[in-house]
Amino acid sequence: MNIFETIDKTEHEEVVFCHNKDVGLKAIIAIHNTVLGPALGGLRMWPYKTEQEALNDVLRLSRGMTYKAAVSGLNLGGGKSIIIGDPKTDKSEELFRAFGRFMDSLGGRYITAEDVGIDVNDMEYVFQETDNVVGVHQMHGGSGDPSPFTAFGTYQGIKASLEKKYGNQEVGNYTYAVQGVGHVGFELVKLLRADGAKVFVTDINQEAVNQCVEELGCEAVGLDEIYDVDAEVYVPCALGATVNDETLERLKCDIICGSANNQLAEERHGNELEKRGMIYAPDYAVNAGGLMNVSIELEGYNRERAMRMTRNIYYNIKKIYDIAERDGIASWQAADRMGEERIQTMGRVKLPYMNQRKVNFSGRTKSGNS
Numbered sequence: 001m002n003i004f005e006t007i008d009k010t011e012h013e014e015v016v017f018c019h020n021k022d023v024g025l026k027a028i029i030a031i032h033n034t035v036l037g038p039a040l041g042g043l044r045m046w047p048y049k050t051e052q053e054a055l056n057d058v059l060r061l062s063r064g065m066t067y068k069a070a071v072s073g074l075n076l077g078g079g080k081s082i083i084i085g086d087p088k089t090d091k092s093e094e095l096f097r098a099f100g101r102f103m104d105s106l107g108g109r110y111i112t113a114e115d116v117g118i119d120v121n122d123m124e125y126v127f128q129e130t131d132n133v134v135g136v137h138q139m140h141g142g143s144g145d146p147s148p149f150t151a152f153g154t155y156q157g158i159k160a161s162l163e164k165k166y167g168n169q170e171v172g173n174y175t176y177a178v179q180g181v182g183h184v185g186f187e188l189v190k191l192l193r194a195d196g197a198k199v200f201v202t203d204i205n206q207e208a209v210n211q212c213v214e215e216l217g218c219e220a221v222g223l224d225e226i227y228d229v230d231a232e233v234y235v236p237c238a239l240g241a242t243v244n245d246e247t248l249e250r251l252k253c254d255i256i257c258g259s260a261n262n263q264l265a266e267e268r269h270g271n272e273l274e275k276r277g278m279i280y281a282p283d284y285a286v287n288a289g290g291l292m293n294v295s296i297e298l299e300g301y302n303r304e305r306a307m308r309m310t311r312n313i314y315y316n317i318k319k320i321y322d323i324a325e326r327d328g329i330a331s332w333q334a335a336d337r338m339g340e341e342r343i344q345t346m347g348r349v350k351l352p353y354m355n356q357r358k359v360n361f362s363g364r365t366k367s368g369n370s
């Protein structure tokens, strides 16, 4: 494995390998970009088969966080961390506290949160060693379950997409095909039904489907049938890569807007949607409500403020569609461009200040020849 070449390609600022033999810690912290602020992104625990696989994953995920924070208007950069291990058998207090110590040594350049394989109890241990943790228990001033915020943000994305396609935001006038009614999907369906929309749902969890039918008045369809439903909006809230060669031939919708990560199997599928006149709301901009919510913890959590910030997803998605039109590109590309433009612009605002020479109290510069 050529580590520096791999890191070069993804343009990371800093990658930290954390090792503590005594407690069995093997972890990687990847800081992709901190132009907008400290890097924020979750900690994942996973039994990676190889170290290369672990490195690739943390580099990919941390880069994604840079774009997500940037398009969401947050003063945060992108980072992520992974612990190599099996979350079912390899967790211990000492493991997470050792990880917390490594984190603390970064002086706040990286802030962590829960991700796959990590729960709130693990985070409590990390929190004992460093303040740079969000998504801690509500008892400690944490923000609690992010799903209602992610759902509300997705609802805003739907409104912006309806506006783009039909020139109105009358959610109740349209039909929705929701795939996955777990934490986010169920909350979103509640919002859609409250507006009087017709909603088809599917899920591998039959109980969740029954709840939607009985309590919210949705119509259930089979797992595979969801792609053939006659609905204006397809709402993926379960899996990634559901927009692919096969489903593209089946989807009859005008709009794709849901909370699932990595909805496009490949970028070319986003271009294909564009060609077919279908509107795609880029996933990482749509599902940023959860990130916005935890980010509020950094300034003292306030639920109302988190809700207000999440409402901005409507404007973020609109802006992405405007950039797509301005530059004649697909919406997935426009989202990336919007993130890159913000980082560049803010970098210009910050750089003159950052480049100032530091002056000590006696008025002499600490470095340089002048």
Ligand code: NAD
Pocket (backbone or CB within 6 Å): 146, 147, 148, 150, 179, 180, 181, 182, 183, 184, 185, 202, 203, 204, 205, 208, 223, 237, 238, 239, 240, 259, 260, 261, 287, 288, 290
């Ligand atoms: P969840 O696990 O609570 O819900 C996912 C649901 O999808 C479950 O009910 C599951 O049974 C169902 N499902 C799985 N495979 C399916 C299939 N083949 N067909 C139909 N349904 C299937 O997860 P969640 O927290 O609701 O998140 C939903 C999606 O949104 C995920 O892709 C997640 O990565 C993304 N997301 C969530 C948040 C958040 O705040 N929870 C934030 C950003 C992104």
